[in-house]
Amino acid sequence: MAVEHTLRSNFVFAPPEDTPAAWQTSLETFRDALERAFPDAFLETNTSGLRDVPVLDFEIEVAPEVFVTGTAAMPASDYAHVSIIDVTADTAALFAHWLRDSYVPSPASVRFLSSFVMENGDETPWAVPSTGNAAEIAAVLRSHLAAADA
Known part of the structure; x- marks a missing residue:
């Protein structure tokens, strides 16, 4: 019997700390990429109430009937992060x-951190595996979440 992983968390994805400009990105290029990959995406540019910078709010269907809602902040070429909210590790993957x-x-x-782990006192980012499919990425995300219980 397969184990269903239902723990939900928010995940933040960002470039490596030692090379924050690694993505060389902007909200416009991120918006364009989302539009190409997810033609039915909901996309809206807003201003972050926390940092007073432009952000892109989005909702995309990453698989049939599987939706991801998030926010991208990319105010400078050397600063970027994408947050997704209330997702399982499988969906985040x-x-x-x-x-x-x-x-x-x-x-x-690409590195990541979850709100679940941060709430348990650990703010150390983990790396998304540089190879492998979504199932392999999900296994790393689940390990990250499990580390908070250790």
């Missing part, structure tokens, strides 16, 4: 797989 393989310039340039 579908998004991370697209981000790693279809948007960022290097598959080794």
Whole structure:
């Protein structure tokens, strides 16, 4: 019997700390990439109430009937992060797989952190595997979540 993984968390994806400009991105290029990959995406540019910078709010269907809602902040070429909210590790992995393989310039340039782990006192980012499919990424995300219980 397969185990269903239902723990939900928010995930933040960002470039490596030692090379924050690794993605060389902007809200416009991120919007364009989302529109190409997810033609029915809901996309809306707003201003973050926390940092007073432009953000892109989005909702995309990463698999049939599987939706991801998030926000991208990319106010400068050396600063970027994408947050997705209230998702399982499996759903977050579908998004991370697209981000790693279809948007960022290097598959080794994506790190992540979850709100669940941060709430338990750990703010150490983990790397998204630079190879592998969404199931392999999900296994790493689940390990990350499980580390909070250890």
